[in-house]
Amino acid sequence: MYGASVDDFDLDQEENPEQLANFEARIARGEKIEPGDWMPSEYRRQLIRMISQHAHSEVVGMLPEGAWITKAPTLRRKLILIAKVQDEAGHGQYLYHAAETLGATREEMLDALLEGKAKYSSIFNYPTLTWADIGTIGWLVDGAAIMNQTMLARCSYGPYSRAMVRICMEENFHKKQGQEMVILLSQGTPDQKAMIQDAITRWWWPTLMMFGPHDSDSPNTPILQKWGIKTRSNDELRQDFINQLVPDLQALGITLPDPDLHYDDESENWITGPIDWDEFWRVIKGDGPVNKERMAARRKAHDDGLWVREALQAYAEKQAAEAMPA
Amino acid sequence: MTDTQWPRFMVFQQSELDEPFVHNGTVHAPDPEMALMNARDVYYRRPKAEAMWVVPAESIFSVTLEEQTSKEWQQEAEGAGIEKEFHVFAKFSHQGQCEQIGIVSANSHEAAMRLAIETYTDKQVLWWWVFPSDAVMASEAEDTSSMYDPSLEFDYKSQAAYPVVTMMRQIHAKGKLEE
Numbered sequence: 232m233y234g235a236s237v238d239d240f241d242l243d244q245e246e247n248p249e250q251l252a253n254f255e256a257r258i259a260r261g262e263k264i265e266p267g268d269w270m271p272s273e274y275r276r277q278l279i280r281m282i283s284q285h286a287h288s289e290v291v292g293m294l295p296e297g298a299w300i301t302k303a304p305t306l307r308r309k310l311i312l313i314a315k316v317q318d319e320a321g322h323g324q325y326l327y328h329a330a331e332t333l334g335a336t337r338e339e340m341l342d343a344l345l346e347g348k349a350k351y352s353s354i355f356n357y358p359t360l361t362w363a364d365i366g367t368i369g370w371l372v373d374g375a376a377i378m379n380q381t382m383l384a385r386c387s388y389g390p391y392s393r394a395m396v397r398i399c400m401e402e403n404f405h406k407k408q409g410q411e412m413v414i415l416l417s418q419g420t421p422d423q424k425a426m427i428q429d430a431i432t433r434w435w436w437p438t439l440m441m442f443g444p445h446d447s448d449s450p451n452t453p454i455l456q457k458w459g460i461k462t463r464s465n466d467e468l469r470q471d472f473i474n475q476l477v478p479d480l481q482a483l484g485i486t487l488p489d490p491d492l493h494y495d496d497e498s499e500n501w502i503t504g505p506i507d508w509d510e511f512w513r514v515i516k517g518d519g520p521v522n523k524e525r526m527a528a529r530r531k532a533h534d535d536g537l538w539v540r541e542a543l544q545a546y547a548e549k550q551a552a553e554a555m556p557a
Numbered sequence: 558m559t560d561t562q563w564p565r566f567m568v569f570q571q572s573e574l575d576e577p578f579v580h581n582g583t584v585h586a587p588d589p590e591m592a593l594m595n596a597r598d599v600y601y602r603r604p605k606a607e608a609m610w611v612v613p614a615e616s617i618f619s620v621t622l623e624e625q626t627s628k629e630w631q632q633e634a635e636g637a638g639i640e641k642e643f644h645v646f647a648k649f650s651h652q653g654q655c656e657q658i659g660i661v662s663a664n665s666h667e668a669a670m671r672l673a674i675e676t677y678t679d680k681q682v683l684w685w686w687v688f689p690s691d692a693v694m695a696s697e698a699e700d701t702s703s704m705y706d707p708s709l710e711f712d713y714k715s716q717a718a719y720p721v722v723t724m725m726r727q728i729h730a731k732g733k734l735e736e
Contacts, residue, residue, distance in 0.1 A: 261651065262651050263651040263652070263683075265621050265648075265683070265684050266619070266621075267619055267620070267621045267623070267624050267684075268621050268623045268624070269623065307713065310711075310713060311713050314602070314711065314713065314714050317602060318602065318714075320599075321598075321599050321600070321602060324582070324584070324599045325582055325599075328582045328583045331565065331583065336562070337562045337585060338561065338562050341562070389651075392652075393654060394582070401602075401603070401714075403716040404714055404715060404716045404718075404719075406716075407716045407718075407719035407721050408713075408718075408719055410719070410721040410725075411719045411720075411721050411724070414721065414724050414725070414728070414734070418728075418733065418734055478729075479725055482725070482728050482729050482732075483728060543586075543587050543591055544563075544587050546587070546588075546591075547587035547588040547591065548587075550588060550590075551588070
């Protein structure tokens with residue numbers, strides 16, 4: 232049956248070289264691997280790791296923005312923000328679904344998140360201090376996510392690829408509503424200009440860290456590229472993002488918090504100063520500005536929703552009992 | 558009670574009345590009715606849908622092109638059950654999703670699959686799905702407007718509502734937005 236449980240997979244199966252060669256040839260031909268197809272257990276393991284982390288990031292990603300729904304300055308901005316946060320909830324669901332096709336259960340993924348064992352994108356452990364942060368998240372954070380997700384939309388695993396196609400389509404709305412906010416604030420009153428400058432200053436470096444460690448410190452990258460899960464490296468995606476953003480932000484009169492930032496004529500790249508990887512690892516390991524608040528909010532939402540789940544369960548049981556012949 | 562995530566239901570969407578149903582993803586729910594409501598919220602935040610189905614994931618039998626030649630499922634004995642209708646879905650391109658292609662009548666999932674593969678031979682199929690018609694919970698035609706029409710009005714959910722490319726072009730050219 233579709234999407235069997237993980238017990239149905241013999242994860243310790245001896246992987247014979249012929250199957251592996253056939254699998255790699257399929258990927259080389261650009262074919263999608265679907266649930267039910269033979270795949271190396273390491274491919275399955277890497278995908279469950281990546282997709283579940285991605286799903287958790289969508290779910291936790293609702294929190295920094297959700298905090299501003301009640302404080303949005305106009306009804307239109309409030310509707311936009313509600314729609315965006317609702318999209319992120321949906322994206323989390325698409326991704327949990329994709330991971331389930333590999334044998335992970337939603338129970339174990341959600342438990343791992345609530346117990347603080349699961350990783351999610353480090354960016355969501357930074358606080359949203361002003362309304363300008365909402366525009367900045369849309370343009371920078373969602374913009375960075377889109378670079379990564381556009382690549383993943385071409386990945387070799389069918390369900391992940393399809394979830395990404397859908398997500399990218401919706402994320403473009405997220406990015407553009409944010410970019411519009413940043414443009415308007417940067418062309419606004421002196422207070423608005425100061426507010427957007429402050430937001431970009433705080434979010435710039437954490438956004439660059441979203442692409443992950445340098446290629447030289449990214450041990451999973453070679454196998455992920457070989458099996459068509461990632462088709463580009465962290466540093467390549469990060470460089471593309473920097474090249475896209477710097478000229479636009481500078482044109483808006485925004486100063487980036489990097490005295491070493493310069494354009495290199497030879498490579499035609501914008502070159503940044505060194506990224507503070509100590510900060511990255513600190514935040515990933517739980518010691519970011521608001522890690523504890525994020526997890527507390529997620530657990531509270533889960534606990535507060537218990538009565539709804541109980542009511543739905545009771546209703547389903549009652550309907551089933553009534554449907555039974557007397 | 559245990560705090561479970563409930564059974565999985567597969568979600569299918571029909572965008573226009575004359576188009577096939579297409580697979581979208583899954584939801585978890587305690588019953589089909591709730592699955593349909595969850596499916597609407599998770600998968601139909603944007604235009605456009607005419608109808609949707611939810612089907613318990615366990616009632617779908619799937620065979621990939623790779624599995625098609627394996628003997629295991631083909632040797633399943635003929636079912637002893639009564640004949641009933643099975644929906645047949647197929648994925649035709651690597652980038653595509655499974656879509657509805659027809660109905661066969663059979664007395665087991667395996668028999669329905671064998672019949673589907675014999676019947677629909679005009680195009681190469683990469684992934685086959687069959688499930689009994691009576692496993693489908695479908696949205697009602699009379700609910701179409703209340704379930705799907707509201708999203709037609711949410712223009713702000715489309716990237717087209719944000720003219721940022723034009724705005725940036727003006728700023729790069731003139732240093733400011735045009736009034």
